[in-house]
Amino acid sequence: MKFKGYKKLSGKILIKTGLHIGGNVEVIEIGGVDNPIIKNPITNEPYIPGSSLKGKMRSLLEWRLNKIDTGGNVHSWCGNNDCPICRIFGTSSDEAKIGPTRLIIRDAELTPEYKDKIHREGISLVEIKYENTINRITARATPRPLERVIAGTEFNFELIYRIFDMNDQGKMDEDLFKYVLDGLIYLQQDTLGGSGSRGCGKIEFVDLVNERGEPVNLSPIKKGNST
Numbered sequence: 496m497k498f499k500g501y502k503k504l505s506g507k508i509l510i511k512t513g514l515h516i517g518g519n520v521e522v523i524e525i526g527g528v529d530n531p532i533i534k535n536p537i538t539n540e541p542y543i544p545g546s547s548l549k550g551k552m553r554s555l556l557e558w559r560l561n562k563i564d565t566g567g568n569v570h571s572w573c574g575n576n577d578c579p580i581c582r583i584f585g586t587s588s589d590e591a592k593i594g595p596t597r598l599i600i601r602d603a604e605l606t607p608e609y610k611d612k613i614h615r616e617g618i619s620l621v622e623i624k625y626e627n628t629i630n631r632i633t634a635r636a637t638p639r640p641l642e643r644v645i646a647g648t649e650f651n652f653e654l655i656y657r658i659f660d661m662n663d664q665g666k667m668d669e670d671l672f673k674y675v676l677d678g679l680i681y682l683q684q685d686t687l688g689g690s691g692s693r694g695c696g697k698i699e700f701v702d703l704v705n706e707r708g709e710p711v712n713l714s715p716i717k718k719g720n721s722t
């Protein structure tokens with residue numbers, strides 16, 4: 496096994512519709528909402544955990560690549576050295592054959608511009624959205640508060656993709672990088688975080704550049720090329 500280098504994508508994540516990534520209810524402050532978003536415990540700023548981005552990308556790619564088993568479990572080591580899921584996202588068993596996880600996604604912090612909005616301009620980037628449950632007989636609505644990062648907010652985005660030569664087919668990791676780009680496109684087409692089916696969590700990757708600073712466009716996927 497030989498480390499050959501890495502690819503990198505950096506840019507911004509633009510929140511298109513309110514984003515709800517749930518925080519820890521255990522540490523919720525008294526008088527806080529029932530459904531808080533995750534925030535940095537020191538600065539209290541909202542952020543997007545890299546694990547949320549990576550987990551959603553993985554799940555969307557597993558669906559598109561037909562890697563979902565009948566139980567709906569996370570795809571586990573399937574024994575295929577060329578499996579994009581096992582190779583890109585890693586596998587708990589048989590690492591020796593397939594090598595370490597290729598994809599690293601950093602936690603996405605607010606861009607400096609949006610940190611300034613909080614700390615200098617005193618603008619809250621968090622809203623409370625009320626979702627109603629409607630009683631079928633009385634037609635009475637029971638509101639349920641949901642915290643969201645407001646649309647228009649921007650976070651810094653950084654993704655690292657490590658390339659290894661596993662003594663198999665030299666350029667396989669390079670070739671599989673296209674699935675990472677597909678995953679980002681699927682993420683834009685789908686939603687991130689909670690309440691996606693009720694309008695939350697549409698995001699867009701903007702100003703993406705690669706490790707050489709060259710612009711990267713996430714072009715729409717041609718039908719049928721991703722299997």
Ligand SMILES: [Zn+2]
Pocket residue numbers: 570571572573574575578579580581582
């Ligand atoms: Zn696999």
